[in-house]
Amino acid sequence: MRSAIALAALAILGSSASSAKRPPDGQDIALRHHAPWQVQIYSNFKDWTPEELKTWQPWERAHHCGGSLIADNWVLTAAHCVNQQQVARDYRVRLGTENISDGTGITYRIDRIVQHPQYDPDLHLNDIELVHFVADDQTKREHAVRPISTIRLYGSKASDKPIGLGEPVTVVGWGQVDEQQKEHYSPILMVGDMPTVACKGPPSNKAWLCAGEAGTDACKGDSGGPLILTYGEPVLVGIVSWGKGCGRRGEPGYYVRVDRYRNWITRAMAESRSAKAGN
Ligand code: ARG
Numbered sequence: 001m002r003s004a005i006a007l008a009a010l011a012i013l014g015s016s017a018s019s020a021k022r023p024p025d026g027q028d029i030a031l032r033h034h035a036p037w038q039v040q041i042y043s044n045f046k047d048w049t050p051e052e053l054k055t056w057q058p059w060e061r062a063h064h065c066g067g068s069l070i071a072d073n074w075v076l077t078a079a080h081c082v083n084q085q086q087v088a089r090d091y092r093v094r095l096g097t098e099n100i101s102d103g104t105g106i107t108y109r110i111d112r113i114v115q116h117p118q119y120d121p122d123l124h125l126n127d128i129e130l131v132h133f134v135a136d137d138q139t140k141r142e143h144a145v146r147p148i149s150t151i152r153l154y155g156s157k158a159s160d161k162p163i164g165l166g167e168p169v170t171v172v173g174w175g176q177v178d179e180q181q182k183e184h185y186s187p188i189l190m191v192g193d194m195p196t197v198a199c200k201g202p203p204s205n206k207a208w209l210c211a212g213e214a215g216t217d218a219c220k221g222d223s224g225g226p227l228i229l230t231y232g233e234p235v236l237v238g239i240v241s242w243g244k245g246c247g248r249r250g251e252p253g254y255y256v257r258v259d260r261y262r263n264w265i266t267r268a269m270a271e272s273r274s275a276k277a278g279n
Contacts, residue, residue: 031170033149033234039075041092045062060101060183060185064221069095077128084113094107096144097145102187111132112132113132116261169193170193173225192218195211198252200251211238223241226238
């Protein structure tokens with residue numbers, strides 16, 4: 001993420017020191033509870049060559065995407081994050097930590113995914129996917145150093161109106177902090193506060209939400225992760241999907257509007273569960 005601030009720093013300094021967009025002390029901010037829904041999706045591959053490890057550390061090689069815990073054992077992410085081959089190659093999720101470089105966090109094996117049937121990688125349409133995870137012998141509860149809980153989907157309350165322009169939103173992730181810094185991710189979870197803005201079109205799409213301003217944006221490695229409302233109760237409004245470069249002037253970040261997919265999400269989880277039970 002470009003021009004973001006570390007969540008850990010936020011906790012120490014309190015809301016007033018982090019950025020002008022934060023509410024004054026005492027007001028509810030959605031990240032007060034350290035993003036307990038935040039998920040890392042990573043590859044469990046370990047056989048890096050010494051040559052490969054010269055430029056990137058193993059944790060950085062392994063990092064793949066973000067995601068949000070939305071129900072027991074279910075993560076919502078972007079469709080471009082995990083495909084069927086990667087499920088077979090033992091991709092995992094990590095929860096319960098803000099640090100992806102020190103081995104903390106409880107990890108689970110991804111056993112199946114439900115990719116949106118109309119996902120179009122070329123046009124970035126319906127870039128949404130459900131990831132299901134299960135415990136295995138590498139799942140160590142004691143490694144979780146932060147609480148874990150689900151996040152509510154925007155649109156699940158009658159008062160959730162479609163998000164308009166100029167609304168304060170916050171993106172959360174371990175992605176690159178600079179477009180130039182090829183493949184260097186942040187070991188510590190970062191947040192970036194931005195307004196929602198108009199998407200650049202045509203062609204545009206009603207299921208996209210755009211956000212960002214020069215200098216604050218999601219970037220590579222943030223994909224699949226959450227965009228939440230900055231204020232009030234934590235609620236998931238978007239999924240990091242795509243953008244041109246990172247933090248460029250006049251180039252917003254594109255997010256999947258979660259409220260547009262609530263029916264698909266509910267149905268896909270139910271169908272996947274019953275298909276599993278019928279096996
Ligand atoms: N597709 C990217 C990823 O795989 C996320 C891109 C978001 N880019 C942006 N400028 N908002 O991590």
